[in-house]
Amino acid sequence: xxxNATQSLDTRGMNCPLPILRTKKAxxxxxxGETLAVTATDPGSLKDMQAFCKQTGNELISSSANxxxxxxxxxxx
Amino acid sequence: MGxxxxxxxxxxxxxxxxxxxxxxxxxxxxEREAAHVPSLSIxxxxxxxxxxxxxxxxxxxxxxxxxxxxxxFTFYGLELLKKDLHLEISPLGNPSMPMKMPFGPQxxxxxxxxxxxxxxxxxxxxxxxxxxxxxxxVKSKGVASIEELRSACIExxxxxxxxxxxxxxxxxxxxxxIPEIEGWIGAASFLPxxxxxxxxxxx
Numbered sequence: 001x002x003x004n005a006t007q008s009l010d011t012r013g014m015n016c017p018l019p020i021l022r023t024k025k026a027x028x029x030x031x032x033g034e035t036l037a038v039t040a041t042d043p044g045s046l047k048d049m050q051a052f053c054k055q056t057g058n059e060l061i062s063s064s065a066n067x068x069x070x071x072x073x074x075x076x077x
Numbered sequence: 078m079g080x081x082x083x084x085x086x087x088x089x090x091x092x093x094x095x096x097x098x099x100x101x102x103x104x105x106x107x108e109r110e111a112a113h114v115p116s117l118s119i120x121x122x123x124x125x126x127x128x129x130x131x132x133x134x135x136x137x138x139x140x141x142x143x144x145x146x147x148x149x150f151t152f153y154g155l156e157l158l159k160k161d162l163h164l165e166i167s168p169l170g171n172p173s174m175p176m177k178m179p180f181g182p183q184x185x186x187x188x189x190x191x192x193x194x195x196x197x198x199x200x201x202x203x204x205x206x207x208x209x210x211x212x213x214x215v216k217s218k219g220v221a222s223i224e225e226l227r228s229a230c231i232e233x234x235x236x237x238x239x240x241x242x243x244x245x246x247x248x249x250x251x252x253x254x255i256p257e258i259e260g261w262i263g264a265a266s267f268l269p270x271x272x273x274x275x276x277x278x279x280x
Contacts, residue, residue, distance in 0.1 A: 015219040017138040021229050024141035042219075055142045 005037035005073060006030060012041045012069070019045045020052050023074070027058060030076045035061070038072040045070055116145040118274040120267070124153030126164035126211060126223070127174070132157070132280045133226035139276075140233025147259075147274070148230070149267040151240035154280075155247070158239055158254045162223055165208045169197045179213040231257045238262050238270075 009026045011019040019040045026036055038049070046065060049072050053060040059075040117139040121132040132154075136146045150158050157164070168174045176190040197203050215222065221229075230237070236259040244251065244261065251261070260266070271277045 013219045015221070017134050017141070017226075018219070018221050020141050021137055021221075025232075052142060 004035070006034035008037040008039075010039050011045070012039055014040070015042050016044050016048065018042075020048055023049070023052065023072075024056075027056075027074065027076050032076055034076050036074045036076070038074065040070045040072070041068060042070075043068075045072075049074075114143065114145055115139075116274040116276070117147070118267075118271040118277045119146075119148045120271070120277075120279045121148055121150045121154035121157060122152050122280065124156030124164065126166040126208060128280070129157050129164050129223045130226070132278075133223060133230060135278065136235050137226050137229035137233060140230060140235050145274075146230065146233065146235035147238065147267075147270050148235060149238045149240065149262075149270075152243050155239060155243050155249065155254075157223070157227070158237060158258060160253060160255055164223060165204050166211045167204045168192070168207050169194055169204070176207070177214070179210055179217055227255075231255075236260075238267060240264075 007026060007030060009022060011022050014022070019038065019042050023036065023038055026038075030036060040049075042048075046063065049063060049070075050060060052058075053074060057077045059077065061073040061075055063070065063072045117136065119132045119136060123129070132148055136148055139146050156162075166174075168176055176192060177188065178186050178190075180186070237255075237257060239254060239258050239261050241261040241263055243249070
């Protein structure tokens with residue numbers, strides 16, 4: 001888990017579309033430029049998070065996969 | 078074309094004008110596209126637990142993406158707007174539905190129980206049992222409940238419309254439904270909404 005992020009969100013065990021819905025909710029209370037670290041186990045989240053960020057204009061700073069766990073760092077636009 | 082337009086066009090350098098126009102057109106189109114909020118319209122017609130998922134998953138996700146969402150619930154789809162959701166699932170006549178145990182050792186979970194229609198139809202409470210097993214599977218796989226997805230839609234300001242005709246037809250009472258319903262309308266009111274949306278789905 002990225003400790004430098006403003007806020008972190010654990011969506012492990014959740015399935016589509018919950019990780020996206022929770023991410024959206026968590027981002028909504030952040031200010032512009034603040035960051036959110038998301039952990040997930042949903043294999044679809046790797047593609048979905050990219051699409052979500054592209055569509056909503058938020059920046060996907062990094063995404064990584066490690067033994068069935070995915071980590072994303074998002075900067076709010 | 079009027080005489081004035083004609084004289085303006087004649088005095089123009091045609092190729093420079095065309096080039097300017099193309100650039101301007103591209104820029105304007107890009108501007109328009111950037112400012113455009115995508116929209117989704119769904120016509121939800123099914124009231125079983127399995128068919129409750131597609132409209133609510135798509136609508137809540139579209140809401141998360143910042144889209145404008147409208148759903149028209151008609152016929153059995155109205156069940157999805159009840160205050161108390163008692164959605165059931167039926168494996169009867171539904172050969173694509175896997176019948177697997179949500180608990181027990183892996184070898185047991187992997188078995189797909191192909192129960193003949195005749196047997197399913199003859200056992201009282203078979204649908205209740207299948208519904209219970211499905212609910213357990215949903216929970217153990219981390220899939221959201223219908224209530225959860227519906228709340229997410231409401232939070233994202235999705236407009237939920239109920240079909241007035243169906244309410245009259247089936248003798249429903251408006252009190253049985255959630256208060257967040259945007260309106261009790263008919264096809265003539267929803268079609269113009271659907272016409273303006275980028276994506277329109279019949280589910």
